[in-house]
Amino acid sequence: MAKDSFVEQIADIDTDFPQWYTDVVVKTKLVDYGPVKGTMVIRPYGYAIWENIQREMDARFKAEGIENAYFPLLIPMSFMTKEAEHVEGFAPEVAVVTHAGGEKLAEPLCIRPTSETIIGSMYSKWIQSYRDLPVLMNQWANVMRWEKTTRPFLRTSEFLWQEGHAVHASEEESMALTLKMLHVYEEFARTCLAMPVLTGRKTEKEKFAGAVATFGMEAMMHDGKSLQAGTTHYLGQNFSKAFDIRFLDKDGALKYGYTMSFGVSTRLIGAIIMTHGDKRGLVMPPVVAPVQAVIVPIAAKKEGVLEACRALRDRLAAAGIRVTLDESENSPGWKFNEWEMKGVPVRIELGPRDLEAGKCLLARRDTLEKTECALDGAAQTIRELLAQISANMYERAKARMESRIVRANTLDELLAGVEGGNFVRAGWCGCRACEDKVKEFAQATARVLDGENTSDTCIVCGKKAEQTVVFARAY
Amino acid sequence: MAKDSFVEQIADIDTDFPQWYTDVVVKTKLVDYGPVKGTMVIRPYGYAIWENIQREMDARFKAEGIENAYFPLLIPMSFMTKEAEHVEGFAPEVAVVTHAGGEKLAEPLCIRPTSETIIGSMYSKWIQSYRDLPVLMNQWANVMRWEKTTRPFLRTSEFLWQEGHAVHASEEESMALTLKMLHVYEEFARTCLAMPVLTGRKTEKEKFAGAVATFGMEAMMHDGKSLQAGTTHYLGQNFSKAFDIRFLDKDGALKYGYTMSFGVSTRLIGAIIMTHGDKRGLVMPPVVAPVQAVIVPIAAKKEGVLEACRALRDRLAAAGIRVTLDESENSPGWKFNEWEMKGVPVRIELGPRDLEAGKCLLARRDTLEKTECALDGAAQTIRELLAQISANMYERAKARMESRIVRANTLDELLAGVEGGNFVRAGWCGCRACEDKVKEFAQATARVLDGENTSDTCIVCGKKAEQTVVFARAY
Incomplete structure (x- = not known):
């Protein structure tokens, strides 16, 4: 194998974004295709991103008093049918277990597409009194939704996610947590993924099957399309009535609880890739980057170079930086390309002359700028640089998104807007027919409601x- | 509800151990029964133990260079049949998906009972050259094995586990990691679960379906029965041949890799309960205890008591101790019983007189001893006490296990030994018929091979x- 054949070409990001995406996710070894159509294998470089997302998100949940639990994968089919909208929304997508242990099952079981029903059935058993409320639980789990068209991370038959499920005694508390978790997601996206989002309520058409109201965060991808990156659902008493979640209130009356749920998934990895990626490949946000800094030795065979690189690696690791030293036999140029494609935020170059001068060279992945850095205190310098990169990536993505939110007064303007890769603000009367018309005319959907509007007219x-x-x- | 009705009676541990187990796991809210027969819901108090196990185990894997990944839940049925012993062992237990997305599938899919096959199929794709080896991966996942008789944590149709899967270029390296991971498991059980184990090779009859050799760790439960708490499998070239995992070696020849796998599951939670539990309920090993110390205010309404308890809680939490302050309106005696049943290692009592004297009372769950502790420096004292409790629990369980390993020279002695709640050492000729005879005569199985023995005769x-x-x- 010729060494230079390894850093393969990836498709051009601006002229063929879908192919760029496929090239990047496969060639950087984030993911591979599973043997069953529509499934993905999350490889170590991709799974490490998910582990970092989990760690950051889980700490936020625990700070809100939310506890982790684990509920069964298989749900009796009869549960799905207890909430009318829910079954209508999910039944067409479920995978069904009909046989187990060598026998046909008396009742078919479905693999959870989401767990409101099975969790509701347990809450019904556990909740007796107002003293038991609120119940605040989350699970990290796999779910399955059989999809016709799939793409790694974005839409796969099985994916990993967290789903939080809460019960409160009052509508106010339940709605407050629904909005609070949306805020937690937005803060997480900004802080950990350097990803600006629009948040807001969804239309009736776009809401979760069985919800009273769904709220979402939407992020703008490189091609100007939107990706739903997280949702929270106020479920009212729909599921508490379907699953008999009742509590004895202080006044002695037996009342139905109010439930809500919230989730983000491995889709977030797709969002990161398509928000920040550039023609060279991935650009990883430092907080969730599997590798935050890579050391590339220059003239590695010269005396002292490798030793200095290893010492630097150990110091950076001890300082809590996720650092790798590339000791492979590839050329420095090859390594530069490879680690750039993998989106590592900081590349550290260290050669004999640097060593003599007591410094190293830092190359930022976001701007490709290079700066010198004293070896003494390198950990502190790099930590600050990672924070700068994170802030810069966010500001750059935010400016880009804001510059591409346009206003439309006619359907033609709306069509031109979305064709130009923009989010389009427009007035809407609130009826389903007009929403459907926008879809038909411009292949665009209502991403979020952006506030009351009484001074305007419906674009349709x-x-x-x-x-x-x-x-x-x-997406 | 009368308050004193809450701390319910649990069955006597010595006269009805199975009922004691059921009472304890349900009443301490570790687990509940799921709606589908044989499934369990892991409640927050139980799941927190699993999170602690994961954190500790995962750090050990990473220290060995093992990376996490995630492979699909659904395996094509045809994969299962590629390794003859494997399909024979697992096919009777699998749950089968026949329909998905509203259609009948062309090929039925099984929910993974273990992932050697699907991971093997991916390794075949990823591994080309000796430079790609070793491959060292692990996944934290749910698996499903349809069982007739189930008990929470010990045997359920779905359970959570980790499964590590490695490929090496040589038999020596593969076998070395198989033994190394057994050692990692033993060290983990000792250090984190205060659980002594016997480790060793399994007989042909007891080995993993498809393995060349299986090694296990066995722990002695309260009733003297053994629980298989972790296994590592040397798979030789069985799976590399079935899935065509080949690499181009340095010498230019195309060779099959050697694979091995290793796993522990939520069964470990059952092992903790049944190793350490006593008539009062759970006794949690400090390293994985969800709550390491609980503060019970005495005369909580007296001025300054609650404030002092909260200040102490905050100081202990800041020192990294998992601490809870019980501010409920229950009486101190009620709280003592409840937290004892939940097995919290250290109870801290703090009342007005303690406060005046600048001290608090510490009650150990393992020995029930009480000692005074100065409020200044309480975090350090409690940290040391937790380490002492851990060591004491291990030594106690070890002494107990060692005192209950007996020697038998006849089948009658063997029967008497296992009926008396012992592990029984005996000579064996190595043939399956004799192994089967022991099972038939004494309902006992070969747990581990304990070394060569040429000076002895077969007990059968x-x-x-x-x-x-x-x-x-x-179990």
Whole structure:
């Protein structure tokens, strides 16, 4: 194998973004295709991102008093049918177990597409009194939704996620947590993924099957399309009535609880890739990057170079930086390309002359700028640089998103807007027919409701508007 | 509800151990029964133990250079049949998906009972050259084995586990890691679970379906029965041949790799309960205890008591101790009983007189001893006490196990031994018929091979022995 054949070409990000995505996720070994159609294998470089997401997110949940638990994978089919909208939304997508232990099952079981039903059935058993409330639980789990068209991380039949499920005594508390968790997700996206998002309520058409109201965060991808990156659902008493989740209140009356749920998934990895990636490949946000800094020795065979690189690696690791030293036999140029494609935030070059001068060279992945850095205190310098990279990546993505949110007054303007890779703000009367018309005319959907709007007219029917909607094409 | 009705009676541990187990796991809210027969719901108090096990175990894996990944849940049925012993062992237990997305599948899929096959199929794709070896991966996942008789944590249709899968270029390296991981498990059990184990090779009859050799660690439960608490499998070239895992070696020849796998599961939680539990309920080993110390205020309404308790809690938490302050309205006596049943290693009592004297009272769960402790420096004292408790629990369990390993020269002695709640050492000729006879006569199985034995005779047939075997009744 010729060494230079390894850093393969990836498709051009601007002219063939879908192929760029496929090339990048496979060639950087984030993921591979599983043997069953629509499934993915998350390889170590991809799974490490998920572990970092889990660690950061889980700490936020625990700070809110949310405890982790684990509920069964298999749900009796009869549970799915207890909430009318829920079964309508999910039944077409479920995978069904009909045989087990060598026998046909009396009742078919479905692999959870989401767990409101089975968790509701347990909450019904556990909750007796107002003293038992609120119940705040989360699980990290795999779920399955059989999809016709799939893409790694974005839409696969099986994916990993967290699903939080809470019960409160009052509508106010339940809705408050629904909005609070949306805020937690937004803060997480900003802080850990350097990813700006729009947050807001979803339309009836776009809400979760069985919810009273769904709230989402939407992120703008490189091609201007939107990706739903997290949702929270206020479920009212829909599931508590379906699963008999009742509590004896202080006043002696038996009342139904109010439930809500919230989730993010391995889709976030796709969002990271498509928000920050560039023509060279991945650009990893430092907080969740599997490798935050890579050391590339220059003239590695010269005396003292490898030893100095190893000493630097050990010092950086001891300082809590996720660092790798590339000791492979590839050329420095090859290593530069490879680690750039893998999106490592900081590359550290260290050769004989640097060593003599007591310094090293730092190359930022986000701006490709290079700066010198004294070997003494390198950990502190690199830590600060990682924070700068994170802030810069966020600001750059935010400026980009904001510059690409346009206003439309006609369907033609809306179409031109989304075709140009923009999010489009427009007035909407609130009716389903007009929402469907936008989809049909511009292949765009209502991503979030952006506030009341009574001074405007509906972009479709021209009647008085009720809401401003952000429309976009979406993943 | 009368308050004193809450701390319910649990069955007597010595006269009805199975009922004691069921009472304890349900009443301490470790687990509940799921709606599908044989499934369990792991509640927050139980799941927190699993999170602690994961954290400790995962750090050990990473120290060995093992990376986490995630492979699909669903395995094509045709994969299972590629390794003859493997399919024979697992096919009767699998759950089968026949329909998905509203359609009948062309090929039925099974929910992974273990992942050698699907991981093997991916390794075949990823491994080309000796430079790609070794491959060292692990996944934290759910698996499913349809069982007739189930008990929470010990045997359930779905359980959580980790499964590590490695490929090496040589038999020596593969076998070395198989033994190394057994050692890692033993060290983990000792250090984190205060659980002594016997380790050793399994007989042909007891080995993993598809392995060349299986090694296990066996722990002695309160009733003297054995529980298999972790296994490592040397798979030789069985799976590399079935899945075509080949690499181009340095000498230019294309060779099959050597694979091995290793796993522990939520069964470990059952092992903890049944190793350390006593008539009062759980006794949690400090390293994995969800709550390491609970503060019970005495005369909580007296001025300054609650404030002092909260200040102490905050100081202990800041020192890294997992601490809870019980501010409920229950009486101190009620709280003592409840937290004892939940097995919290250290109870801290703090009342007005303690406060005046600048001290608190520490009650150990393992020995029930009480000692005074100055409030200044309490964190350090409690940290040391937790380490003492851990060491004491290990030594106590070890002494107990060692005192209950007996020697038998006849089948009658073996039967008497296992009926008396012992592990029984005996000579064995190595043939399956004699192993089966022990099972039939004494309902005991070969737990581990305990070394060569040529000076002895087989306990069944009286021929020259080849091995010493530890026989026991087992979970």
